[in-house]
Amino acid sequence: MIFTLIRIELLKIFRKWRTYIGFIAIGILVPLLHLAMYLEGQRSLEFITRGLRDSFVLVGNLLNGYWISYIILNALTIHIPFLITLVAGDLLAGEATAGTYRILLTRPISRIQIVTSKFLSGLIYTSSLILFLAVMSLVIGLIIFGSGELIVASPDSIIIFEKSDIIWRFLLAYGFAILSMTVVCSLAILFSSLVENAIGPIVSTMAVIIIFIILSAFNVGILNEIKPYLFTNYMLEWREFFNDPMDFAEITKSLLVLSGHIILFFTATSIIFHKKDILS
Amino acid sequence: MNTEENVIEISGLTKRFKEVLAVDELSFQVHKGDVFGFLGPNGAGKSTTIRMILSLISPTSGKIKVFGKPLTENRKEILSNVGAIVEKPDFYLYLPAIKNLEILAKISGKEVSQNRIFELLELVGLKNRAKSKVKTYSHGMKQRLGIAQALLHNPELIVLDEPTTGLDPHGMKEIRDLIIRLSKEEKKTIFLSSDILSEIELVANRMIIINKGSKIVEGEVSKLLNTNSVKVTVEVDNSEQAVKVLENTIWYKSIESITENKLSVNLEQKDIPTLNKYLIEKGVMVNALVPVRSLEDYFLNITSGAK
Numbered sequence: 001m002i003f004t005l006i007r008i009e010l011l012k013i014f015r016k017w018r019t020y021i022g023f024i025a026i027g028i029l030v031p032l033l034h035l036a037m038y039l040e041g042q043r044s045l046e047f048i049t050r051g052l053r054d055s056f057v058l059v060g061n062l063l064n065g066y067w068i069s070y071i072i073l074n075a076l077t078i079h080i081p082f083l084i085t086l087v088a089g090d091l092l093a094g095e096a097t098a099g100t101y102r103i104l105l106t107r108p109i110s111r112i113q114i115v116t117s118k119f120l121s122g123l124i125y126t127s128s129l130i131l132f133l134a135v136m137s138l139v140i141g142l143i144i145f146g147s148g149e150l151i152v153a154s155p156d157s158i159i160i161f162e163k164s165d166i167i168w169r170f171l172l173a174y175g176f177a178i179l180s181m182t183v184v185c186s187l188a189i190l191f192s193s194l195v196e197n198a199i200g201p202i203v204s205t206m207a208v209i210i211i212f213i214i215l216s217a218f219n220v221g222i223l224n225e226i227k228p229y230l231f232t233n234y235m236l237e238w239r240e241f242f243n244d245p246m247d248f249a250e251i252t253k254s255l256l257v258l259s260g261h262i263i264l265f266f267t268a269t270s271i272i273f274h275k276k277d278i279l280s
Numbered sequence: 281m282n283t284e285e286n287v288i289e290i291s292g293l294t295k296r297f298k299e300v301l302a303v304d305e306l307s308f309q310v311h312k313g314d315v316f317g318f319l320g321p322n323g324a325g326k327s328t329t330i331r332m333i334l335s336l337i338s339p340t341s342g343k344i345k346v347f348g349k350p351l352t353e354n355r356k357e358i359l360s361n362v363g364a365i366v367e368k369p370d371f372y373l374y375l376p377a378i379k380n381l382e383i384l385a386k387i388s389g390k391e392v393s394q395n396r397i398f399e400l401l402e403l404v405g406l407k408n409r410a411k412s413k414v415k416t417y418s419h420g421m422k423q424r425l426g427i428a429q430a431l432l433h434n435p436e437l438i439v440l441d442e443p444t445t446g447l448d449p450h451g452m453k454e455i456r457d458l459i460i461r462l463s464k465e466e467k468k469t470i471f472l473s474s475d476i477l478s479e480i481e482l483v484a485n486r487m488i489i490i491n492k493g494s495k496i497v498e499g500e501v502s503k504l505l506n507t508n509s510v511k512v513t514v515e516v517d518n519s520e521q522a523v524k525v526l527e528n529t530i531w532y533k534s535i536e537s538i539t540e541n542k543l544s545v546n547l548e549q550k551d552i553p554t555l556n557k558y559l560i561e562k563g564v565m566v567n568a569l570v571p572v573r574s575l576e577d578y579f580l581n582i583t584s585g586a587k
Contacts, residue, residue, distance in 0.1 A: 001387070008383050015374055099370030103429060106334045108360040108389035277337035 001109060005117035006124075013087060013125055022083030022129050030072060030136040034144055037068050044071075045151070065142030066150040066166050070242065072137040077177060077236060080129070081184040081209050082202075087125050088188035089201030091118045092273065096196035096280040105278055115193075115270045122185040127178050134174045152242045159244050169241045176238035176251075179258050183231055184209065186265035193269045196280050231261045286348065287312050287437050287469045288333060293342035295328050295493075302328040304493040306342070310471055310486075315463045317480030317487030317501065318473040319579070325493035326473045327367055330441050333471075334364055346437065360389030363435035365443055369426025373415035377406060377425055380414060381432060388433035400428040403458075419446045427458065438462065439471045444479060452479070459483050477579045481505055489579060505576070509533065512545050512552060515568040516559065519543040525562040526555075541567075 013019050037044075041063045092115075095101045104114065150161040161169070184205060191201035212232035215223055227233050237254035240246055288310035295303040303325040310316040320326050331337045333344055335355050344351040346358045371380045378397065385392035401407040404424035414422065423443060430438055440459070444452040460483055462468045474480050480487050481501060488498040497504060516522045522543055526535055531554065533546040545555060552571060559566050572580075 004386050008386065011379075011383070012372060012375075015372075017374075098372065099368065100372060102336065102364075102366040102370065103384060104387075105336055106359060106362070106364045106366065107384065107387045108356040108358075109387050110356065275338070278331065279337065 002113055002117055002120075005109065005113055006120050009091075009117050009121035010124060013091075013121055016087075016090075018086050018090065019125070021086055022080075023132055025083060026076075026129070026133050026136055029076070030133070030140070033072055033075070033137075034068065034141065037063070037071070038144065041068065041145075062148060062151050063145060064148035064150075065138060065140075065145045066147060066161075066170070068141040068145055069134075069138040069170065070150060070152065072141075073133075073173065073177070073238075076133065077180070077238070078213070080133070080177075080181055082206055083129060084126055084181050084184045085188040085202045085205040088122045088185040089192050089205060090198035091122055091189050092192040092269075093195050093198045093201055094192075096278075097198065099280055101278045101280055111274050111276075112270055115189075115266070115273050118189060119186065119266055119269070122189055123182050126181045126185045130174055130178045130181060133177075134170070138170060150242070154243070159242070161242070161244070172241045173238040176241065176255075179255065179262075180235040180238070183235070183258050183261045183265070186262045186269075190265045190269045190272075193272045193276065231258060234258055285312050286310065287314070287346065288316075288471065289343075289345040289348075290329070290333070291343045293329065293332060293344065294340045295325075295332060295337065296340045302493055303332070303339075306490065306493065306495055308488045308495065308498050310469060312469055313463070313467060314486050315459060315470045315472060315484045317484030318471060318490070319475070319477060319480050319487055320473075320490040321475055324475075324490050326475075326490065327441055328493075329490075330364075330366060330439060330471075330473060334362070334366065334439060335359070336366065356389070360433065361435050362437045362439060363430035363433065364439040364441070365423075365426040365430050366439075366441045368419075368445065369422045369429075371414040371422065371425065371429075374413060376411045376413050377401070377417070378410040380425070381429060384429050385432050390433040392432050396432070396434075400431055403431075404428045405454075420448065420451045423447055423451070423455070427455070431462075435468075437469045437471065441473045442475070443472070444474070444476075456483050477576055509546060510549050510552070510571045512547065512555065513538070513568075513570040513572060514543050514545060514555070514559070514566065515541055515570075516543065517541065517565040517567070522559055522564045525559060525564055529558065 045063050045067070095104060105111070147163055149163055150166050152159045152161070187208065188201050188205040191204045192198065195201060209232055212230040216227055216230055216233045234254035234257045237251060240251050240254075286309045288308075290309070291307045293303055293306040294301070306325070306329060318326055318329070328337065332339050333346065333351070335351055346354075347361065349358060351358060371377075372383070375383075378401070381397045381400070382394075385397060398407060398410070401410050404427050406421060406424055406428065409417070409421065414425065417425065423446065427440075427443065430440070443459075444455050447455065456479070459470055459472065463470055463483075472480065472484060484501050486499065487501050487504065489496040514522065519539065519541055523535060526532055526545065531547060531551050533548075535546070536544050538544055547555060549571070552569060556566055556569055
């Protein structure tokens with residue numbers, strides 16, 4: 001039954017116009033970024049590597065698809081949550097708004113099955129959006145700009161990865177991004193279970209993320225104390241896959257914290273939805 | 281009536297929303313094969329009760345048994361044999377009617393063939409619009425689609441919450457005819473809520489009237505409505521004179537003057553022509569005689585009070 005429910009949920013998700021807003025946004029934005037990089041990318045690259053050029057001779061195609069994709073992934077992971085919440089915030093609240101809880105919940109299916117199918121469908125939507133981002137930025141980037149070594153700048157060093165040492169890092173980074181965005185999706189579904197209009201969950205989820213990101217950005221004593229408890233603090237940990245050596249302990253910790261949040265939000269949603277009186 | 285013959289058994293059902301007592305210690309039974317009228321004015325607690333029977337909301341206290349089994353413990357098994365329309369029929373507006381029915385068929389707990397879906401669309405007169413998105417449907421069409429989705433899995437019990445709301449007289453008649461057909465030909469048990477007494481009277485064999493969440497009366501429709509005792513509102517030229525005239529007779533049960541030109545007389549139905557004849561013979565001009573059954577009168581009072 002759960003597979004049937006997931007198929008039904010996916011049908012509902014992908015028959016709604018709002019679902020495609022995320023894909024359209026990425027479909028427009030990424031080519032624009034590609035164009036900007038095509039026109040101005042060399043200057044950016046020279047700015048990043050200005051210190052190195054005094055001591056080293058940099059050869060090869062550094063303005064390549066990998067580097068462009070890395071820049072795009074950095075730029076968009078902050079904004080993707082909004083595109084996720086547009087759909088996830090509607091998953092339960094949308095049924096309440098439309099009044100369709102009544103035809104859904106008078107069928108012989110349990111509420112936990114409904115919540116589970118909505119979560120898994122949300123996960124599939126999230127994954128498809130991130131994979132679309134991967135295809136748009138990485139695949140098209142490689143086609144337009146070609147491949148080459150990846151140069152990554154961090155506050156205290158610059159790392160250059162060999163061509164053969166890059167793809168797996170991107171795969172893991174996109175995988176990590178899916179996990180991060182699933183936390184956002186889960187939070188939006190949790191808020192969605194509380195109300196009868198999708199606007200509330202979308203705004204609430206974005207508010208939480210923005211507040212958490214701002215709190216994470218300040219390097220102040222008391223805020224440093226609460227940072228470990230903010231899930232947004234772990235969402236950009238995919239960057240660790242582009243470090244050498246990678247800090248596996250930090251990556252594992254982030255994976256556990258993010259997974260824990262997903263389980264927590266799913267459990268809370270299940271309990272709330274199980275007890276919810278359907279009055280819409 | 282033993283337990284096996286009860287399709288729905290409600291005992292001491294109560295629902296409280298914070299300070300509001302929506303349903304108060306409600307008890308009744310729906311027997312197998314009944315068209316059971318569930319009557320009450322707006323806000324009487326009908327929809328809340330129906331939502332509890334369908335497990336959409338949980339009772340504050342009390343017990344619900346459907347097909348002789350407690351609802352909470354046997355929810356899935358029970359709902360696989362129940363079809364329902366709860367308040368207005370809402371669907372996935374962005375999907376065609378047939379897709380809506382296909383989705384609901386898949387989760388109805390029984391095998392539902394594509395033929396069955398088309399049969400039902402034909403039954404409710406929507407076969408030609410099967411591929412139209414529901415957002416293009418009128419209220420009446422949605423209501424008919426609601427009936428189709430309730431019948432998809434051929435349930436034994438059909439719960440219809442005000443199914444004729446918003447329909448024109450022709451549409452109301454179609455729904456009534458369908459209810460009668462489902463009851464007589466397919467032997468379904470039908471739980472029909474309404475705030476219109478005449479609608480229940482036309483199709484139901486048993487009924488309950490509730491108001492402010494409590495039971496007012498329950499029983500067979502024929503016994504509750506076709507009582508011999510009726511109240512007649514008589515419009516005359518002078519009600520005081522009419523009262524004096526009638527006080528000398530013995531066949532009325534009670535009498536009261538309402539206004540200068542109206543009086544109310546309780547009497548046996550068979551005595552209405554005598555009343556008319558007697559008043560005219562005694563020189564009282566009778567402009568109108570309007571019989572009102574006591575339950576109907578009561579129901580009109582609580583309905584108007586609710587408004």
